[in-house]
Amino acid sequence: MSVEQEQDERTIRCLVAKVGLDGHDRGAHVIARALRDAGFEVIYSGLHRSPEEVVQAAVQEDVDVVGISILSGAHKTLVPKILDGLREYDAFEDRLVLVGGIVPDGDQAELRERGVDEIFGPGASMEEMIRYIRQQAPER
Amino acid sequence: MSELVDDLLAGKHSALARVITKIENRSPGYREIVSALHHHTGSAEIIGITGSPGAGKSTLVDKMAAQYRERGHTVGVIAIDPSSPYSGGAVLGDRIRMASNAGDMDVFFRSMSARGSLGGLSTATTDAVTALDAFGKDYVIVETVGAGQNEVDIVKTADTVAVLVPPGSGDDVQMLKAGILEIGDIFVVNKADLDGADRTVQQLREMLQGRSTAGHHGASGSEIAETDADVSESEAWEPPIVETVANRGEGVEQFLATLSDHGDYLDRTGGREQQARDRFAAEIRTLLREDANRLLAGELHRQGGLDEHVDTVMARETDPYTVVDDVLAPLRECLDEE
Numbered sequence: 001m002s003v004e005q006e007q008d009e010r011t012i013r014c015l016v017a018k019v020g021l022d023g024h025d026r027g028a029h030v031i032a033r034a035l036r037d038a039g040f041e042v043i044y045s046g047l048h049r050s051p052e053e054v055v056q057a058a059v060q061e062d063v064d065v066v067g068i069s070i071l072s073g074a075h076k077t078l079v080p081k082i083l084d085g086l087r088e089y090d091a092f093e094d095r096l097v098l099v100g101g102i103v104p105d106g107d108q109a110e111l112r113e114r115g116v117d118e119i120f121g122p123g124a125s126m127e128e129m130i131r132y133i134r135q136q137a138p139e140r
Numbered sequence: 141m142s143e144l145v146d147d148l149l150a151g152k153h154s155a156l157a158r159v160i161t162k163i164e165n166r167s168p169g170y171r172e173i174v175s176a177l178h179h180h181t182g183s184a185e186i187i188g189i190t191g192s193p194g195a196g197k198s199t200l201v202d203k204m205a206a207q208y209r210e211r212g213h214t215v216g217v218i219a220i221d222p223s224s225p226y227s228g229g230a231v232l233g234d235r236i237r238m239a240s241n242a243g244d245m246d247v248f249f250r251s252m253s254a255r256g257s258l259g260g261l262s263t264a265t266t267d268a269v270t271a272l273d274a275f276g277k278d279y280v281i282v283e284t285v286g287a288g289q290n291e292v293d294i295v296k297t298a299d300t301v302a303v304l305v306p307p308g309s310g311d312d313v314q315m316l317k318a319g320i321l322e323i324g325d326i327f328v329v330n331k332a333d334l335d336g337a338d339r340t341v342q343q344l345r346e347m348l349q350g351r352s353t354a355g356h357h358g359a360s361g362s363e364i365a366e367t368d369a370d371v372s373e374s375e376a377w378e379p380p381i382v383e384t385v386a387n388r389g390e391g392v393e394q395f396l397a398t399l400s401d402h403g404d405y406l407d408r409t410g411g412r413e414q415q416a417r418d419r420f421a422a423e424i425r426t427l428l429r430e431d432a433n434r435l436l437a438g439e440l441h442r443q444g445g446l447d448e449h450v451d452t453v454m455a456r457e458t459d460p461y462t463v464v465d466d467v468l469a470p471l472r473e474c475l476d477e478e
Contacts, residue, residue: 008223010165011253036229041253046236052243057235060248091154140161 012137014065017045017054019082022072029101031067034126040065040133051078055085063095066139070101075111083115094138100124144177148275154317155274160250174267180274180383184216185403188295189283189449191304198237198284200304200386200395205247207239215241215251216272217264218253218473220294222242230254234283235308235370248272263430269297297419299412301404302326302395305344307337315414321347324379328395344381348469355412357468377405440467 018025018034027049032042043061045054058066058074066086068079079099086092092115099111099121108119117136146164159177163168170394187204189197198219207217219234230249241247250268254261265282272280284294295301303324327348329341382398384391406412440446449463 010167013161034232036231039229041229041251042231043235043251044231044233046233046239050243056243057249059153059245059261060152060157060250061235062161089154090152091157140158 001071001132010140011039011041011134012065013041013060013061013063014067014133015043015045015054015063016049016069017049017050017057018070018118019045019049019054019078020070020074021048022070022074023047023067024071027070027071027100031069031126032110034132035133036136038130039044046114049077051081051085055084055089055091058082058095059091062091064140065096065098065101065133067098070099070103073102075099075103076107079111079116080114081095087115094140096133096136096138098129098133100129145173147179148177148271151276151296152264156248156271157250159271160268164252164264165368166264168372169265174270177270177274182273183296184269184273184277184280186269186273186280186282186298186300187399188298188301189281189304190295190301190323191328191330192286192306193285195304195306196384196386197285197304198234200392201281202240202276202285203386203389203392204236204281204396205238205249206389207392209241209244209247213278214246214276216269216275216277216280217247218252218260218268218280218282219249220252220254220265220282222254222285246276248275248293253419262297263423263426266419272383294432295323296422299406299415299451301401302328303331303374303398305340306331307334307340316392325377326339326395327400329383330386332391333385333388340382348379348381354414373403375409377402409475427446443467443471475478 005009016028016035018028026031032044035042043057043063045057049057054066054068057063066082068075068082070078083092083097086095086097093109094118097115097116099116102122103111103119111119118132144155144370148159154352159394163171189201191197201217201219204301205217208215216240220230221230221232221234230253232253234251235249238247238249241249250266252261252268260474269280269282282298301323303320303326305327307329309438328345329337331470362387378396380401382391384395402428403412407414447457449467452458453463
């Protein structure tokens, strides 16, 4: 009986993180709100986070989705640090890692190879992102 | 499942995080996990922090955690935020204030949303505290907005409750209305550098003088009130008022000293054991209620739901009381046999 009551449908948790020296958080705010309105729980990191802080938040909050917003161009150094940190704490496998912001086409393949699941550029729509998360959120 | 418990007890952060997720979602097996963890609890000091939005709870908690870490202790934090009643979603922003403990894994900070599940939140919080305690945290801080019964229930999981009051929130009635005066063991006037802080301290002091029983358990119901009387006879706790400027770290040390005073008081008077007993009694009661409800709901479901009963009541063939008597008859028989 008790099993029946234990809920099948779980709430998807997303981290929206601003990493590095990048003060442009308007996009992150818009995304955080849209994800909330889609029924997700959103943990917002605040500005200027170090990769270690993003890892700490992703591990402790046990989020399904790690969303990294980065507009500074430092994605090639910062994103791999986050990926390594997640692996170190055994928190990489069952998590989506998404990057939002400006990532030149040439860098995209490298980030994906390192473990980024998807990259959303300036033209991406919120619906697209929400649909992607709903479909790809890891089974746990 | 037991692997997760083993990993948690071995100090694996991701296992602790996953256990709390299972507790929050009430995923299959979470009960067994919490049961297994219970034997490993009882060593953490649990502190509840509550107060109105903007009082500075998160900032104070951040500074508290940093101080405890400096002294070589480990800290767990559960920060509860309201969720949107419309979409069920939530933006949990308490982490933003945790700047003093950036990257320090020995401060385990977890945001929880209220998720709108009635009463369920206090159960989930209690269980999450269990997980942090079993993990071996020296201090567990539960932070929540202080309004409404739900929050009051949550805060009762703590050994010591601190209520934050921002200056200029003056209006006496406002605070009394929230029922917040009764639950505080310690009052903190945060942002004490702002105008009106002195006046707020003064008002608080006046209001606290009118308070009758000691400690936050005085307000929690008649059953407990009797046992509380023994404690207050020997030595009553007068809730102190501490002034802090959390964002500059001022007064935090004194606040921690006051927290520890209250801990000593609890140890001296046997209050800690009494509170733990009350807490477990309340927890058992809640679980009994939930599980009994669930059994009944299942039985109703098997009988084809309520519709038929409602039809007969609508047709005035029977009435709600008789229906309840009929539905509960087999249960009553079982109990009478004993």
